[in-house]
Amino acid sequence: MAEADWQAVWLTLRLASVTTLVLLLIGPPLAWWLATRHSFFARTVESIVALPLVLPPTVLGFYLLWAFSPNHALGAGWLDIFGSPLAFSFSGLVFASILYSLPFVVQPLQAAFSSLGKQYLEAGATMGMGPMERFFRIVVPLCLPSFVIATVLGFAHTVGEFGVVLMIGGNIAGETRVLSIALFDHVEQLDFASAHRLSLLLLGFSVAVLVLVYGSMKRRQQRLLPCR
Template structure:
């Protein structure tokens, strides 16, 4: 039913989603913590910049990223000098674009969790002599673990469903930059509806299951808070 290119698109999409999610779960917590506690005058600007992909059309973001990834630009030229490869129309370009595009879906759940964190636990950790790293891993992280799960799931799902940004950055190169959403679009364009139905139903089923898991985590968290 599916072609070799379809299976490669599935594997490439999973590789992209896993890579982006892992990186976002590393870089997002410090940013979310800063946004939830900083009183700097420029915090609203940073907050708006992080949230921009939520309201900006994907093709607009993809267009400006494509210009930034061009060999004639500073970033694209630096990457070409460093690696010998173009950043545009490459997996590396897709990954950077995915990090930017999915960033708010990971940062915002964590930021909300940090804002609502009971500060008394932090005070107890301070009196026990915990440093910042110990406080985070032994006190904060266990308390906001459900938010980390939700943030990771949202970032993963959002990366899998990308279309406009990845099309602008990576084009449609089978086996290299053709992700699942673009492969689905190709099948629809060429009237291959059997393959299109299979890919679309797979994405629909995955999204539904993932949302059920997210809402299940939220429900358990609400029950735990209610009985606390």
């Protein structure tokens, strides 16, 4: 592959890694809150989290681009603090990717937390464990396969983004030109040999992700873990 394509590979992996790390920090608390609350407000938040699943990526990208503009509060505040615009930057891609990939991390964890039997938490409470200790010493180990699935799905979904990253980042080499944008460029230029190479790379990655996810689900079923 050409040097520009390797640069796109590295940028994509960097974007997916940073996004997944942030999602693993904010996703589990949000999933736990959604799994343990049944109010109208919680269901409203749940719907907002799931919105990227049905909303066209270009719609989300358009409104994020509008919000990232220096003419609006978020973009203007970022520009004042960091001295650079949020739109058409790697930081802007991270913000957009977090929102776009959020349901792929939250939903598997929420489903696992919802299916966790209350007896495990009650047993921990009788042993004197506080809420945080019960979460990290009981919930996380029992639901570990779901954490693996959420991590893989969040990472893979970020790698495959196109509409959102194109709207937010454009096509700046070394800054916002990720794999999906590079592939689109090769097709536009009728460079089908390079397009084939990138497509095969993404195809192989997608197959590996599915094998890992379904393998993890199968092992979870065989072990009969409480989180199903």
